[in-house]
Amino acid sequence: MGRPRKALLDRERIGATALELVDETGDFSVPEVARRLGVQTASVYHHVDGRAGVIELLRERVTDAIDSGTLAGVDWDVALENWARSYRAAFAAHPRTIPMLMTAPVRAPGVLAQYETVAGLLLAAGFAPPLVLPIVTGLDNIVLGSALDMSAPDTMWEVSEGTAVPRLAAAQAVTGAARADQAFDLTLAGFLGHCRELLRTGPAHAP
């Protein structure tokens, strides 16, 4: 039983190391992962299916923090709202992974399983199959756009004296520290409300 256990451990260490590198620098390479682990590059390739395989290990690590229990036992819209909040928090802890993970196809089994549950919820709610992945994608974009925004500076618009932007300056002067959360709440409420409306009015059933 030694071998699988060791292989598993190594995959964990590879994913953790790649994640560390992306958190620090925004990217990783397999030779860098190997160097940091003190092993040959070839040893890393022995455990994973190339760079794409490492990206999936990294995806599993980041998404492990998403509470998939949010998706169980409640109405689809409550489920999606709670899932989106947990999903946003998981990625806000690793914002530099977002561009990489948004542009690589999802293959990690644990992540596919969460999307399977979400697809099932939407189909059971009555959404037409051709609408399911556009809805999932819209939710992904809201969550990940907002998670990136959580790394933005508190003062996003530098309206120094003499800048001719009085209305922007006035709006910023009365904007609280919760700007990012308020924006997320507005966006998520709008999105879920629109989806509920689609279910009621029928276009959900057209391709």
Next chain:
Amino acid sequence: MGRPRKALLDRERIGATALELVDETGDFSVPEVARRLGVQTASVYHHVDGRAGVIELLRERVTDAIDSGTLAGVDWDVALENWARSYRAAFAAHPRTIPMLMTAPVRAPGVLAQYETVAGLLLAAGFAPPLVLPIVTGLDNIVLGSALDMSAPDTMWEVSEGTAVPRLAAAQAVTGAARADQAFDLTLAGFLGHCRELLRTGPAHAP
């Protein structure tokens, strides 16, 4: 008159070169910009206010492609919808700039001017000042999340045979090539509808 003209030209070349580097590698450094321009690093610093200054040059270049004419002469919601579409197209051409630009404060005068117009539209429409920047941020997140998604592979979920995700696979089988556009349309429609609702029902006027 020679000097300012030359300085302007150099700032343009610095911005263009930094943008090239970010498009290619996802990042830039001032020494790399200098090397590519065949000048000393100190010469670059002579023209710009450090790395942050280069980021703003890069921001100006990317956002130059946004048609700010979309914001004039129509109702606030029509204006924001058209602006969001043009804004998304501008960033879809340079997706690797998104994480950098979302996490650096906006100082570029041309960009501040567009946000000034947007803030003015929302205030004139009757939104309470404390809601203006949360709304602007929500729209930014939708646009930039979607622009990143436009670089995603056509088949985002790799549901190979034997993967136990039948509902995800079924949904993906009937998802068209317009997934990304459909997701953006859904999200934008939901967001603007929610904002119109806020105006009608009053919470827009509460802090």
